[in-house]
Amino acid sequence: MQRQRNLHWFTFAVAVIVLAAVAPLLARKPQEAAPPAQGAATGATYVGADTCRGCHEDQFKQIEMTPHGHAVLKTNGTSADMCEACHGPGSAHVEGGGDKSKIFRFAGTAPAAISAQCLACHGESHTQGNFRRSMHFRNGVACTDCHSPHKPKQQDFLLVAKTPQLCYSCHSEIKPDFSKPFHHKVNENLVSCTDCHDAHGENVRQLRASARNDMVCFKCHSDIQGPFIYEHEPVRTEGCTVCHTPHGATTPRMLKRANVNLLCLGCHSNSFDTRALSATPPSRDTSIDAPVPIGPAHNQAQRYQDCLQCHAFIHGSNTSNVFFKP
Ligand code: HEC
Ligand code: HEC
Ligand code: HEC
Ligand code: HEC
Ligand code: HEC
Ligand code: HEC
Ligand code: HEC
Ligand code: HEC
Ligand code: HEC
Ligand code: HEC
Numbered sequence: 001m002q003r004q005r006n007l008h009w010f011t012f013a014v015a016v017i018v019l020a021a022v023a024p025l026l027a028r029k030p031q032e033a034a035p036p037a038q039g040a041a042t043g044a045t046y047v048g049a050d051t052c053r054g055c056h057e058d059q060f061k062q063i064e065m066t067p068h069g070h071a072v073l074k075t076n077g078t079s080a081d082m083c084e085a086c087h088g089p090g091s092a093h094v095e096g097g098g099d100k101s102k103i104f105r106f107a108g109t110a111p112a113a114i115s116a117q118c119l120a121c122h123g124e125s126h127t128q129g130n131f132r133r134s135m136h137f138r139n140g141v142a143c144t145d146c147h148s149p150h151k152p153k154q155q156d157f158l159l160v161a162k163t164p165q166l167c168y169s170c171h172s173e174i175k176p177d178f179s180k181p182f183h184h185k186v187n188e189n190l191v192s193c194t195d196c197h198d199a200h201g202e203n204v205r206q207l208r209a210s211a212r213n214d215m216v217c218f219k220c221h222s223d224i225q226g227p228f229i230y231e232h233e234p235v236r237t238e239g240c241t242v243c244h245t246p247h248g249a250t251t252p253r254m255l256k257r258a259n260v261n262l263l264c265l266g267c268h269s270n271s272f273d274t275r276a277l278s279a280t281p282p283s284r285d286t287s288i289d290a291p292v293p294i295g296p297a298h299n300q301a302q303r304y305q306d307c308l309q310c311h312a313f314i315h316g317s318n319t320s321n322v323f324f325k326p
């Protein structure tokens with residue numbers, strides 16, 4: 001017995017040492033291993049945007065009137081590095097008479113290296129600064145999948161397409177939700193995917209604020225935020241999405257159950273009386289992940305079936321501990 005325990009400790013110690021050695025390697029994302037390519041040609045120097053313009057008048061005009069044209073020009077006082085801020089130093093490319101292999105090209109470059117080129121400037125910002133921790137980055141989505149500095153389809157934010165079409169182009173599985181009878185009016189342009197999600201964000205589900213704390217919902221539904229003297233506990237502890245689907249549903253109020261009664265009883269198990277007596281817990285709706293609350297002591301006779309008829313202020317109340325009144 002004693003020997004066996006020592007063996008356990010030994011195995012444990014070895015595991016800890018091995019993990020400690022390997023952890024930094026695991027933590028480093030493979031994409032980050034490659035240093036950002038700063039122009040394909042080593043030893044090249046900056047020649048200035050006017051030189052580029054000589055052969056790339058179209059590209060110059062495209063950039064000139066965008067925030068990149070303005071900002072970079074302004075910041076530097078000259079147009080010196082407008083193009084080369086993104087494409088790397090261009091002297092070798094120019095000397096080679098426009099040798100494509102001697103300039104940083106976005107086409108054909110790995111997503112992580114593309115984003116690195118943009119993050120050289122945008123990496124300090126609150127929003128894009130988290131991009132490397134986002135689901136998008138970690139799944140090979142690059143800045144240029146959504147933005148085009150030269151030929152944006154949507155001038156605002158230099159996007160390759162308007163939202164929500166931009167998002168649907170990859171998330172086609174989400175699209176049907178917004179055509180359901182009850183939905184956030186995203187297609188109608190009243191609510192945007194980016195009201196709730198940050199395309200650059202690091203939070204779970206790339207939400208602007210974590211779903212559990214529901215700050216993302218309170219931005220518009222501040223009336224539900226309270227504080228209430230009597231809060232309905234799951235609103236605070238589980239969050240809105242324990243009862244509502246966020247995108248759209250076939251059920252009124254986008255509730256997760258068509259039948260409100262079943263939604264309530266999914267947590268408020270009606271086997272309350274027997275639970276105290278029984279060794280096994282009453283069967284609950286396991287798809288609702290929440291602690292077991294007290295049941296309604298009142299019976300389940302006909303007149304009690306429409307729970308909201310009496311418990312009308314379901315998110316919380318300042319006057320009624322059972323949410324009868326506001
Ligand atoms: C903000 C970064 C950025 C700046 C500034 C920039 N480019 Fe680009 N360039 C890109 C990206 C990204 C692409 C890939 C195509 C796209 O997504 O628009 C590209 C593509 C190109 C191409 C390939 C042809 C094409 O249209 O796909 C040329 C040529 C080019 N740029 C030249 C220039 C010149 C000249 C300047 C300066 C006037 C310049 N670029 C400034 C980011 C930039
Ligand atoms: C002497 C003329 C000349 C000058 C100056 C010049 N280029 Fe080019 N560039 C070319 C030619 C020619 C090509 C090749 C076009 C092709 O093969 O399709 C090219 C290609 C490129 C490409 C790749 C386009 C692609 O199809 O992916 C980029 C990016 C680019 N140039 C950027 C620049 C930048 C930035 C500057 C300024 C530092 C610059 N060029 C200056 C002539 C020039
Ligand atoms: C999945 C699509 C997507 C990707 C990938 C993406 N963006 Fe964006 N970006 C957007 C959308 C949509 C907006 C406008 C709405 C908003 O503010 O979120 C935006 C806004 C911006 C803005 C202006 C507003 C702000 O937040 O400052 C900047 C700058 C920006 N993006 C830079 C980048 C850079 C740099 C990268 C890569 C590191 C990147 N984006 C990757 C979709 C994307
Ligand atoms: C040389 C630094 C620099 C680089 C490199 C750079 N940007 Fe920018 N970018 C800026 C500045 C400065 C602004 C304007 C000020 C601002 O909005 O932050 C800007 C603005 C933007 C905006 C907002 C446009 C708007 O309408 O408000 C987007 C989107 C953007 N950049 C995307 C990119 C992408 C994508 C890349 C890489 C292909 C990139 N940037 C590379 C400096 C840079
Ligand atoms: C170029 C393709 C592409 C575009 C465009 C795109 N996404 Fe994504 N998105 C992905 C990929 C790939 C993932 C990784 C997980 C997956 O496959 O769902 C992802 C993940 C997400 C996630 C997290 C999903 C999860 O399970 O955690 C959200 C939320 C999201 N995207 C929202 C958006 C929004 C909002 C837009 C529009 C502004 C957008 N995406 C545009 C490709 C894209
Ligand atoms: C009203 C806020 C809101 C809007 C608007 C919204 N989402 Fe979401 N989205 C959420 C929440 C909250 C979740 C997390 C759901 C969960 O984890 O239970 C989510 C989850 C997702 C996921 C992860 C997969 C899934 O179904 O759970 C993707 C992808 C996604 N949203 C994309 C989009 C796209 C694309 C748009 C615009 C067409 C959009 N969302 C509009 C709040 C919103
Ligand atoms: C315990 C389940 C539950 C939780 C958690 C919950 N809701 Fe509700 N919500 C309901 C029910 C049931 C209704 C229907 C009320 C009615 O029809 O009278 C409703 C209705 C709504 C409505 C439409 C009617 C109204 O009262 O304005 C909105 C908006 C709403 N909820 C938002 C939220 C938000 C935001 C959260 C998170 C802060 C949330 N809900 C959390 C059960 C819940
Ligand atoms: C950008 C603002 C905005 C955000 C953020 C937002 N909502 Fe809404 N929500 C609305 C608007 C506007 C309506 C009314 C839509 C209508 O009349 O069709 C609505 C309606 C609702 C309804 C009632 C739908 C019905 O059938 O009556 C529920 C439930 C709801 N939202 C839940 C949520 C939840 C949960 C979140 C967070 C994940 C959230 N909302 C985030 C704007 C928002
Ligand atoms: C996600 C699980 C969940 C759902 C769904 C849910 N509840 Fe609750 N409810 C709770 C929890 C937890 C409490 C806290 C008090 C407790 O432990 O019983 C509570 C408390 C209550 C109370 C106050 C009890 C008291 O004396 O403090 C009432 C009344 C109530 N719920 C009614 C409802 C109704 C009606 C519905 C359906 C619209 C519903 N609940 C849906 C989990 C839930
Ligand atoms: C006809 C009105 C009415 C309807 C309908 C109704 N209740 Fe109640 N409920 C009450 C009353 C009255 C109380 C006790 C209030 C008190 O003790 O102050 C109560 C109390 C509760 C409590 C608190 C714990 C307890 O038993 O005292 C819960 C939980 C509850 N109800 C859930 C539900 C659920 C779930 C439904 C729908 C299946 C529902 N109620 C339908 C009137 C109603």
